[in-house]
Amino acid sequence: MLTPLQSRQWDLQKAAHLLNRAGFGGTPDEIKAFCMLGFDRAVQSVLDGPDDSAQFPKPAWAVPRNQVEMRQTMMLMTDADRKAMQQDLQKQYRQNDMDLINWWLGRMRYSPNPYREKMTLFWHGHFATSVMKVHESYLMWMQNETLRQHAFGNFGLMVKAISRDPAMLIWLDTRESRKDHPNENFARELMELFTLGIGNYTEADVQEAARAFTGYRLDPVDESFRYAPMQHDTGEKHFLGESGSFSGDDVIDIILRQPSCSRFIARKLWEYYAYQDPSPALVNALAWNFQMSGYEIRPLMNAILRSAEFYSPDAVRTQIKSPVQWVIETSKVLETAMDRPQVTVNALRQLGQLPFAPPNVKGWDGGRSWITTSTLLFRYNMANFAVGNGPLRMEQFRRVANNNPNPNPNRNTFDAQNFEGPNLARIIPQQVRGDPRRLIAYLCFRLFQDPLTPRDTQTFIKYVSDHGTDDETLRELLHLMMSTPQYQLT
Amino acid sequence: MSDSDHIIEPHTSTLHTRREFLRTSMLGAAVSFTLPVFLQKTFFTLDAMAADSAVQTITGKDGPILIVLQLAGGNDGMNTVIPYADDAYYRARPIIGIKKETVIKLNDYAGLNPGLAGLKGLYDEGHLSILQGVGYPNPNRSHFRSTEIWQTASDSDKVETDGWLGRYFDSCCKGAEPTVGVAIGNEVPQSFASSEPTSVSFSRPEQYRWMNGDRTGASEQVYREMNTPDPTDMRMLDANDGGSIGSLSGPPISSRHGETNLEFLQRTALDAEASSDKVLAIARKYPASVTYPHSPLGDSLSLVGRMIAGGLATRVYYVSQGGYDTHVNQVATHARLMTELNDALVAFAQDMKTQGNLGRVMLMTFSEFGRRVTQNASNGTDHGAAAPMFIMGGGIKPGLFGRYPSLTALNAGDLAYNVDFRSVYATILDRWLRAPSKQVLGRQFPLLSLV
Numbered sequence A: 001m002l003t004p005l006q007s008r009q010w011d012l013q014k015a016a017h018l019l020n021r022a023g024f025g026g027t028p029d030e031i032k033a034f035c036m037l038g039f040d041r042a043v044q045s046v047l048d049g050p051d052d053s054a055q056f057p058k059p060a061w062a063v064p065r066n067q068v069e070m071r072q073t074m075m076l077m078t079d080a081d082r083k084a085m086q087q088d089l090q091k092q093y094r095q096n097d098m099d100l101i102n103w104w105l106g107r108m109r110y111s112p113n114p115y116r117e118k119m120t121l122f123w124h125g126h127f128a129t130s131v132m133k134v135h136e137s138y139l140m141w142m143q144n145e146t147l148r149q150h151a152f153g154n155f156g157l158m159v160k161a162i163s164r165d166p167a168m169l170i171w172l173d174t175r176e177s178r179k180d181h182p183n184e185n186f187a188r189e190l191m192e193l194f195t196l197g198i199g200n201y202t203e204a205d206v207q208e209a210a211r212a213f214t215g216y217r218l219d220p221v222d223e224s225f226r227y228a229p230m231q232h233d234t235g236e237k238h239f240l241g242e243s244g245s246f247s248g249d250d251v252i253d254i255i256l257r258q259p260s261c262s263r264f265i266a267r268k269l270w271e272y273y274a275y276q277d278p279s280p281a282l283v284n285a286l287a288w289n290f291q292m293s294g295y296e297i298r299p300l301m302n303a304i305l306r307s308a309e310f311y312s313p314d315a316v317r318t319q320i321k322s323p324v325q326w327v328i329e330t331s332k333v334l335e336t337a338m339d340r341p342q343v344t345v346n347a348l349r350q351l352g353q354l355p356f357a358p359p360n361v362k363g364w365d366g367g368r369s370w371i372t373t374s375t376l377l378f379r380y381n382m383a384n385f386a387v388g389n390g391p392l393r394m395e396q397f398r399r400v401a402n403n404n405p406n407p408n409p410n411r412n413t414f415d416a417q418n419f420e421g422p423n424l425a426r427i428i429p430q431q432v433r434g435d436p437r438r439l440i441a442y443l444c445f446r447l448f449q450d451p452l453t454p455r456d457t458q459t460f461i462k463y464v465s466d467h468g469t470d471d472e473t474l475r476e477l478l479h480l481m482m483s484t485p486q487y488q489l490t
Numbered sequence B: 001m002s003d004s005d006h007i008i009e010p011h012t013s014t015l016h017t018r019r020e021f022l023r024t025s026m027l028g029a030a031v032s033f034t035l036p037v038f039l040q041k042t043f044f045t046l047d048a049m050a051a052d053s054a055v056q057t058i059t060g061k062d063g064p065i066l067i068v069l070q071l072a073g074g075n076d077g078m079n080t081v082i083p084y085a086d087d088a089y090y091r092a093r094p095i096i097g098i099k100k101e102t103v104i105k106l107n108d109y110a111g112l113n114p115g116l117a118g119l120k121g122l123y124d125e126g127h128l129s130i131l132q133g134v135g136y137p138n139p140n141r142s143h144f145r146s147t148e149i150w151q152t153a154s155d156s157d158k159v160e161t162d163g164w165l166g167r168y169f170d171s172c173c174k175g176a177e178p179t180v181g182v183a184i185g186n187e188v189p190q191s192f193a194s195s196e197p198t199s200v201s202f203s204r205p206e207q208y209r210w211m212n213g214d215r216t217g218a219s220e221q222v223y224r225e226m227n228t229p230d231p232t233d234m235r236m237l238d239a240n241d242g243g244s245i246g247s248l249s250g251p252p253i254s255s256r257h258g259e260t261n262l263e264f265l266q267r268t269a270l271d272a273e274a275s276s277d278k279v280l281a282i283a284r285k286y287p288a289s290v291t292y293p294h295s296p297l298g299d300s301l302s303l304v305g306r307m308i309a310g311g312l313a314t315r316v317y318y319v320s321q322g323g324y325d326t327h328v329n330q331v332a333t334h335a336r337l338m339t340e341l342n343d344a345l346v347a348f349a350q351d352m353k354t355q356g357n358l359g360r361v362m363l364m365t366f367s368e369f370g371r372r373v374t375q376n377a378s379n380g381t382d383h384g385a386a387a388p389m390f391i392m393g394g395g396i397k398p399g400l401f402g403r404y405p406s407l408t409a410l411n412a413g414d415l416a417y418n419v420d421f422r423s424v425y426a427t428i429l430d431r432w433l434r435a436p437s438k439q440v441l442g443r444q445f446p447l448l449s450l451v
Helices: A012-022 A028-036 A039-047 A067-075 A079-110 A114-126 A137-150 A155-163 A166-171 A185-195 A203-212 A248-256 A259-273 A280-292 A297-306 A323-333 A341-351 A373-386 A436-448 A454-467 A471-482 B018-026 B029-034 B037-049 B087-092 B114-125 B143-152 B164-172 B218-226 B261-285 B296-309 B330-355 B421-432 B437-441
Strands: A216-218 A225-227 A237-239 A242-244 B065-071 B128-135 B181-184 B200-202 B316-321 B361-366 B387-393 B399-401
Touching: A012 A028, A012 A039, A028 A039, A028 A436, A039 A114, A039 A297, A067 A079, A079 A114, A079 A137, A079 A323, A079 A341, A114 A137, A114 A259, A137 A155, A137 A166, A155 A185, A155 A248, A166 A216, A185 A203, A185 A248, A185 A259, A203 A237, A203 A248, A237 A248, A259 A280, A259 A297, A280 A297, A323 A341, A323 A373, A341 A373, A373 A471, A373 B200, A373 B261, A436 A454, A436 A471, A454 A471, A454 B218, A471 B218, B065 B296, B114 B128, B114 B330, B114 B387, B128 B421, B164 B181, B164 B316, B164 B437, B181 B296, B200 B261, B261 B296, B296 B316, B296 B330, B316 B330, B330 B361, B330 B387, B361 B421, B387 B421, B421 B437
Parallel strands: B065 B316, B065 B361, B128 B399, B181 B200, B181 B316
Antiparallel strands: A216 A225, A237 A242, B128 B387, B361 B387
16 A cells, blocks of 8 residues: 655655646746645645636637538539649648647646646547547547546546547547448557556457447548447447447446456556556555546545655656656746747657657657657757757658658758747846855756756856856856756656 | 777767776776666676677677668568569459569569669679568567567567567677667667667767857866766765665666666766767768768668768668558559669668678668558558568678468468568578577577578
8 A cells, every 4th residue: 555645744845746747847936836835735736726728728720620511612623623722721731730739738838737738648648649640630639628628537437438539430440340340440459558458358359349339430520429320239249258239338347347457557647657667566556446436537646646655766856758748847947938839849759759649559658768869969959949049950850660650751841940048037046146056056956856966066066167157158057957867857 | 899999089078988988987996886787787798798709899890780671661562572473463453563564573473663673783783682471470460569579579479678689789799889779760669679778879960969059168078077977976875874885775766677767868878978979970071972862761871871981880770761551542652662762772782882881781671561462442552461571782692582472372361471580580690690599589590591
């Protein structure tokens, strides 16, 4: 069983840790305010954050494509007009994809409830669906809203919602699954990646489950889920040791009764928030309560975020920032605006985590796979851009694929964009600039929320002592502090 | 590797190799017990090297080089090496089949895609071999699972983490420069994954370096210091007993490699720092010796050619060409891919000849699977199984190897393999890289007469 953290153990470092992991970090003032809430209220604010929907309304383009109407319109056109229209649409769609990504990144950055966004990002990586196959920003946006709605809710309801989700119906071919030709794609990933994990079901279970998900269709007019009873296989299925004329929802209910399901999800959440390779005892303790609660996510997260293990040395500042975490957290700690969408999107692509475009249905491997010699140097150079040192020279994007069967060569180059960087007067107050020691301690807290080793501290103190505290030096100092292995951790 | 092999003048404050770094650190023997785990390991490895006959010295100036070219997405093998004399081919592919008169004949049964004329030239010169019907038992038709099987050389019902080349690095390249494995791009392929990870990735040498906003050069010094492990890192010590071996209790959260995430980052940072100096120096000094086609693959192979010319200490390069997942209207797409492949390979072969290095290189293509025999309803092809591989180089035995799989005796609608891809790996390991394939692949696969 997990040990709850005692309220009196709550301090600035733990507040920073909770803010980093449950959200995307914060400024020194935000960390202090969060700490002042006290342990109980801080955790409470993560679990019951405000609804930010009014602040982030549905984008204008997020409307269904009426396929029937579009086909009719195009049929009446000349070939040349049709081609021109298709080209216009393609251009529009590409722009929508960009808007979609930036709409979400903006929500992560500016939402008063970043905790729900962080959790939504988890579920996006879990039910990994890519716009590269779905091709419709609207459907991706809608799936994102579904994940957000269930983010802290009930896992079983979320799986059922996802099984009917239009983007998922396209992504894993469920919409093409017919009674006489059941498609196994969704059924397989449902068990392998979404609920049970490999080894906890048989090939026969995949085939039987596939039959249960036949007849799931997309409405051609409003692109919503439609159930086509004539295409559904109503026959008896034998699934995970049970028999009956199961529907898709029945199959999900049977899956949820398997202890391996609660363990699979509890472990994955722990690894996302705390650390890799938790002990089996820890996973079992979490999973037991998760299953007993009927798969309620909020109490599970409550147990995780209140546990002493979550604040242990195994967890604090041991996690490699995902590219999204790096970008959002950097924008927060430097108090810079996220207003260079092209740079951000291209950087995330290079760093290996473009939201709405995971490499495959497994999602992002995460952890150490984020870091190669080239992505590490790219992070350092992205930091150079973020502090306002100059343009980021983007290479033509080319994905050398491992686990990426559909590399999409996007050979757009674009003009390097300049960025003014942080307001130094604001993020490095005058009163800390006088004493190099104090300046470095202050910046360590802002960037790492933790002191560096004596050698590293000394290195930076010497740099400031030698070069002063003019704006140019301070920018380079920030860049140097971010060009470190330490800054890649959170 | 001796100091004379350094290809650029060492920066005064730069530790160019891990070994140099170790030598420097060892001057203060008292601090050696605080070395991060990866350095300790390297240290022990160096001692063990002399005793271990499998360990190879990689200088970049001599010795064999392997280039692995992944055709990502599942290349349509039947439209690459075409069984033009078989009516069953045209029956299965009435629309997308390559017309008999355009096929470049290899023998009276099979021939090459019309886009591969340059490869036929290499074949005739004796620098290309073509393996037919390569695959593995119980084929998996998932892109990522089948890619994983090819990358790890596992049986299709076993999941392994380390890659086949990573295990070669582990067995034979201990203590080598991190550039022993180079992936062109931002990702490191799973085939490089190893228990003591070593390898670098980059795609544009001029950007594979640390950029800064400092005009004085002073920050470069700080950057190098911060990206070289701190041998006096106090967190490794137990403050209460006067600096005894803190790692006895283990660092927090050790991975399966006994390395914390911070140590992993420090190691990668050191690899990035040391390799970027070398890569940049070579890139500045060695332009491509021939003109490469303007395609992503052309760019990648051009870069590989320059690194070989400059003698980067590398045993394996990894490049990739994507876009082979041709489910819909594949004819034009596949023709373009074949032409890009052909042009890039021909340029690379020419580059190697010009450099005088053709005899040192072997390039191997692979794809996670071939495609279905029968075209689908969208004039494309779905995921299949066995497919051909190309092996190119100056030191190979040329020819057409294996039998073309039967187009009628199918395995669940797919071509049945007759050469296990691990036999190809085993041959390359044993005969080309001079590595014990049985040790690397876990068992002995039959060798082919490729080399």
